[in-house]
Amino acid sequence: MPRLGLTREALQHYSKLDKSTQKSINDAIAAFTIGGHGRLEMVPRARDPRIRLFRFSGGTYGVLLASGDGLHLLLAILTHDEAVRFAVTMRASVNLVTGVLELRHETGLEHFRAALHREAEATDARLFGHVGEDQLAELGIDPEITELVRLIVTRDHLIALQRLIPELQFEALLALASGTSYAQAHAEVKAYQVEQMGAPVDPADLATAMRRSPSDVVLVDDADDWREILAHPIDAWRIFLHPAQRSLAYRDRYTGPVLVTGGPGTGKTVTLLHRAHYLAKRWAGRSGTPVLVTTFSRSLARALRSQLRLLIRDDEVLDRIRVSTVDALAYEIVKRAHGREPAIIDDRTLLSRFSDAAKAVHAPFTARFLQEEWLRVILPQRISSLPQYLGCDRPGRGRSLSRGQRHLVWAAVERVTAGLTTRGEWVLPQLCELAAEELAKGEAFAYRNVLVDEAQDLHPAHWRLLRAVVASGPDDLFLVGDPHQRIYDHRVSLASLGVSVRGRSHKLKISYRTTQQILTWATPKLGGHLAAGLDGGSDDLAGFHSPTNGRRPVVRAFADQDQELAALVDQIRSWQAEGVELAAIGVASRSNELIRAARRALHTGGIEWVDLESDVSSDALRTGTMHGMKGREFRCVAVIGVRAGVVPMRAAITPQEEDPKVHERDTQRERCLLFVASTRARDVLYISYHGTPSSFLEEG
Numbered sequence: 001m002p003r004l005g006l007t008r009e010a011l012q013h014y015s016k017l018d019k020s021t022q023k024s025i026n027d028a029i030a031a032f033t034i035g036g037h038g039r040l041e042m043v044p045r046a047r048d049p050r051i052r053l054f055r056f057s058g059g060t061y062g063v064l065l066a067s068g069d070g071l072h073l074l075l076a077i078l079t080h081d082e083a084v085r086f087a088v089t090m091r092a093s094v095n096l097v098t099g100v101l102e103l104r105h106e107t108g109l110e111h112f113r114a115a116l117h118r119e120a121e122a123t124d125a126r127l128f129g130h131v132g133e134d135q136l137a138e139l140g141i142d143p144e145i146t147e148l149v150r151l152i153v154t155r156d157h158l159i160a161l162q163r164l165i166p167e168l169q170f171e172a173l174l175a176l177a178s179g180t181s182y183a184q185a186h187a188e189v190k191a192y193q194v195e196q197m198g199a200p201v202d203p204a205d206l207a208t209a210m211r212r213s214p215s216d217v218v219l220v221d222d223a224d225d226w227r228e229i230l231a232h233p234i235d236a237w238r239i240f241l242h243p244a245q246r247s248l249a250y251r252d253r254y255t256g257p258v259l260v261t262g263g264p265g266t267g268k269t270v271t272l273l274h275r276a277h278y279l280a281k282r283w284a285g286r287s288g289t290p291v292l293v294t295t296f297s298r299s300l301a302r303a304l305r306s307q308l309r310l311l312i313r314d315d316e317v318l319d320r321i322r323v324s325t326v327d328a329l330a331y332e333i334v335k336r337a338h339g340r341e342p343a344i345i346d347d348r349t350l351l352s353r354f355s356d357a358a359k360a361v362h363a364p365f366t367a368r369f370l371q372e373e374w375l376r377v378i379l380p381q382r383i384s385s386l387p388q389y390l391g392c393d394r395p396g397r398g399r400s401l402s403r404g405q406r407h408l409v410w411a412a413v414e415r416v417t418a419g420l421t422t423r424g425e426w427v428l429p430q431l432c433e434l435a436a437e438e439l440a441k442g443e444a445f446a447y448r449n450v451l452v453d454e455a456q457d458l459h460p461a462h463w464r465l466l467r468a469v470v471a472s473g474p475d476d477l478f479l480v481g482d483p484h485q486r487i488y489d490h491r492v493s494l495a496s497l498g499v500s501v502r503g504r505s506h507k508l509k510i511s512y513r514t515t516q517q518i519l520t521w522a523t524p525k526l527g528g529h530l531a532a533g534l535d536g537g538s539d540d541l542a543g544f545h546s547p548t549n550g551r552r553p554v555v556r557a558f559a560d561q562d563q564e565l566a567a568l569v570d571q572i573r574s575w576q577a578e579g580v581e582l583a584a585i586g587v588a589s590r591s592n593e594l595i596r597a598a599r600r601a602l603h604t605g606g607i608e609w610v611d612l613e614s615d616v617s618s619d620a621l622r623t624g625t626m627h628g629m630k631g632r633e634f635r636c637v638a639v640i641g642v643r644a645g646v647v648p649m650r651a652a653i654t655p656q657e658e659d660p661k662v663h664e665r666d667t668q669r670e671r672c673l674l675f676v677a678s679t680r681a682r683d684v685l686y687i688s689y690h691g692t693p694s695s696f697l698e699e700g
Ligand SMILES: Nc1ncnc2c1ncn2[C@@H]1O[C@H](COP(=O)(O)OP(=O)(O)OP(=O)(O)O)[C@@H](O)[C@H]1O
Pocket: 235, 236, 237, 240, 241, 242, 245, 262, 263, 264, 265, 266, 267, 268, 269, 270, 271, 482, 485, 511, 512, 513, 631, 633
């Protein structure tokens, strides 16, 4: 039986210590696991008599919870005074419904109770007036917390409780306060349970409760496992999954495609990585690579690859997983089928071809309009003749076209596509269609399990290819994405592409990356619209929250660009002075021009930078466009140039008079970009502009 366990919080404390203190803790842990620990001190006035203090080295102390049968759980690693405060304050208990180990801030609750009584006396209104006592009990809200819940008047009261009460109890209450039905909240509590509770839960049996709490507790005996855990203390995601993440990643089997959504930083990618690991382990003894992990950009694929390497220690298991972008997959399939490398043309060249075609056929449309008509209407519906085009629906397009106008559009499109065919060139969505057709000709299905990250940004042609690379059936597709972070505006209905997630759609709600202050600032920038979901309906961010608090984001205004960039350089120096490494800082702008100017200013200021897309590991600041921020995260983020004409980027917005519907969608995509860039910050967000501020800054 393990003698020692570690909580998520203790690992976080450990991650912040210097190397030599970490080394003495490693030695103490090694001794502990073989029963050779030194003296454990009782803590006078502790709210929980099972709590002990242990001196690791110098002024560093561990706070431990003794289960009573030889098992100790390391709850925190702190300086002496902090450790004593923690030890006096905290009380452990076992939740009678879920059976998990819980910790509460007993002294904080005493103060809060007194304050809440005063507030509640002034009014009869209650936030949870509609929820019955039995219902609270069935959600695992214990009598001590229920007594407080009955006094809560506002959502702010509930938020203030967050740091004092057990996390899962808070989450159930927040779900109810955010409009989640009791039935749904109850289903979530049940889904989170690690094991079905046969016999009544024994509140005194701490060891069993620890075992039932893998989201917060790891019990390890093996010295190698300890070494491995302590070698990457920052990457807590490898060990501690939220119950919602765990139940999604480690479900035995799904009958078909699964969709996991959730706001930024809710651990969708982490869940996908664990699922990939779980599935790859199941293919023991099978040669080849049955599992495909895919996404839309090369830099995201690179990041997924290195995260998988961190998670999976067994090379054989790792070798069963291939990581590739969907486009690279298409390229490979077509190359194999045609016996030569396909020539791909980029967006800019395509646009200039449409511009030439518009002139040649006298079509009174902009090149962009024609290009979008081809990419968003004609290609996705696989329209190959004029009569088909004349009779087709044009979903997502707001400007109606007369028959005569459709003739002109078709003439321009035909001209461009004929040119591509003559030159043997392809655009990437065409290549994906072609690859899917090649597979449909009878090539064996390549993969058994396909996992897709950033699913919201895939084009319909990507989906056709993905549908073709894996046979329909159990565990075929595991999709994660967030419709609020759509930065390419590819709206698809998965069901119409043969990917039905009905009944297998799930949502994650806790942001592990960002502070609540950053979320509160960034979320209104989305404009309050419901996002179009991936499975036909709409999506909202109800219940989305962060358990961490930090500084409020700063928005700074300047008279001109030089001043804005000089202030940026100062800001970076001041973050450095606070001890933030350059590589932990990201600077983004919507405009390439501004980011180039920022790089010049940084260089002049003696601050080393590299491109966001670069995978060098040097200690240099990361700089790039808002698009490049997808999939990244930094301790501190500066989003610069958030000014009128740039955010939203005028050139990227279809004029209202050309197509009001597309105008609206373009604007929403720009909102998403600001939202994505801002939510890459873990701790600190800095926004700046010169001249007139972006209209988005007025929201929220
Ligand atoms: N269970 C967890 N424990 C600790 N950290 C976690 C956990 N889950 C996620 N994280 C951390 O939170 C951050 C965001 O996780 P992840 O990238 O998986 O979120 P996401 O939902 O895919 O984000 P986005 O949609 O913004 O790309 C990462 O630093 C990750 O390591």
